[in-house]
Amino acid sequence: MRSMRFLLTILLILMTFLPLWGGGQFVVSVLRDEAIEERMSELQDQATILRNHIVSTGYINASGVASVDAEISMMTTSYNCRIEVIDSSLRIIKDTYIIDKSKINISEIVLRCMNGENQIEYDREQNVVELTMGISNRDNSGLLGILYISAETQDVESLVESVKQKQAVFDVLVLVVAIGAALYFSHLLIKPLKKLEQSIDLITTDNLQEPIPVQGYYEAEQIADAFNEMMERIQKLEDSRQEFVSNVSHELKTPITSMKVLADSLLMQEGIPEEMYKEFLTDIVTEIDRENDIITALLALVKMDKSADALNITQKNINDIVETVLKRLRPIAAKKNIELVFESFRPVVADVDEVKFSMVVNNLVENAIKYNVLDGWVHITLNADHKYFYLKVSDSGIGIPEEVQDKVFDRFYRVDKARARETGGTGLGLAITRSAVLLHRGSIKVYSKEEEGTTFTVRIPLNYIDADRRNAE
Ligand code: ADP
Secondary structure, three states: OOOHHHHHHHHHHHHHHHHHHHHHHHHHHHHHHHHHHHHHHHHHHHHHHHHHHHHHHOHHHHOOOHHHHHHHHHHHHHHOEEEEEEEOOOEEEEEOOOOOOOOEOOOHHHHHHHOOOOEEEEEOOOOEEEEEEEEEOOOOOOEEEEEEEEEEOHHHHHHHHHHHHHHHHHHHHHHHHHHHHHHHHHHHHHHHHHHHHHHHHOOOHHHOOOOOOOOOOHHHHHHHHHHHHHHHHHHHHHHHHHHHHHHHHHHHHHHHHHHHHHHHHHHHOOOOOHHHHHHHHHHHHHHHHHHHHHHHHHHHHHHHHOOHHHOOEEEEEHHHHHHHHHHHHHHHHHHOOOEEEEEEOOOOEEEEEHHHHHHHHHHHHHHHHHOOOOOOEEEEEEEEOOOEEEEEEEEOOOOOOHHHHHHOOOOOOOOOHHHHHHHOOOOOHHHHHHHHHHHOOOEEEEEEEOOOEEEEEEEEEOOOOOHHHHHHO
16 A cells, blocks of 8 residues: 555556546436437427327317327327327326226326426436326317326437446446556656666665666656765765774874884894883883873764763853863973963853863863964963853964864874874864864864964853754754
């Protein structure tokens, strides 16, 4: 029942067969009505002629005029009817069926005719036409009698029956043709969809890039287009996933390679002085720390990539969070003699996940210190309106070239790869930061000029509305 082809077939059959069948029924009924109508008018004409003859021959009083009797019997045979001539006292003076002769006819139709109403009626159930006609003198001086005719219409019925039979045969033929045509056309209509389904079935992970053929009628083409677009998006996701995996492997391998080189050179030389051992081991520890940093950052990123369920939202004083982070970072800034200034336009209370938001502030300010010059400055400002709060971190550092500004949020992206080893960057900080901001339904932007400085702005809604509530609204 849920098959489109089945429904289409039924619809096509009904659409072709029903009008034909209905039309046939209509034609048959019109045919019967017309034939009866014709019979009635013929009977009426003949009855008028007979009545005139009866009047002119004085048949009623003379009882038995041969020419009238002959006419009556001729009419009886040609119209398969019964004719009664009734006098003014309702006595039947002539009955072609003989049986009722001399009896009194008080049937309703005769009585109505007595009152001056000539009648002609068709009894559909009995298949008879009944006709009464008053017989009066030419000067219309009172009723002499009544002419009553009852004609069977069996011949009309048999004609209608035979037409109906032929029509039934025709109907069956039409039905067979309609079923055949409906099956064929529904197959034709469904074919492009079937083809689409087959092409989709053939898609495996190996041929993701190959678009499925776009052909068939307009709607099928649109589905194929939409599907191809979706596959392109999946392909992009797959590409970025693969790139991420290869980046992760590379990043994790680098410290291990360095450690191996350091350890190997210690092993290969004999009688190495203790200071050199210490130096090499210090380098090894640095590499271990780096490996640790990368793994920690990766774990943080994986956590961020999870759904918003992982968020632990509470109402927090944002000023306090920023102050706490700055307190931790001040000693690092002091090493480069960098001035850290926090300016808050108003106290801000907002719905945030404290741990993740602290990480946002920490990453931005730490970068502002890391990529700064000696004796530079970092300004942090906090502001809010009725809907959002805004955190701005500006520095007087080295800046980011314009062409790579939108790449800095990519995972493992670093502007200066060589410098990264000195600064200890993993290239994951800003990716984590952006994920955390997005989880808070906020946005982050970067403005920077090389050799002048960089500003990161973060905008986060004061009230966190979870996805269920958002969808409900
Ligand atoms: P990293 O661990 O290398 O700092 P991030 O994801 O935090 O990784 O930053 C990515 C890159 O963006 C950095 O390597 C650096 O080149 C650049 N960058 C980030 N913040 C700043 C800044 N405040 N000034 C200049 N460059 C920056």
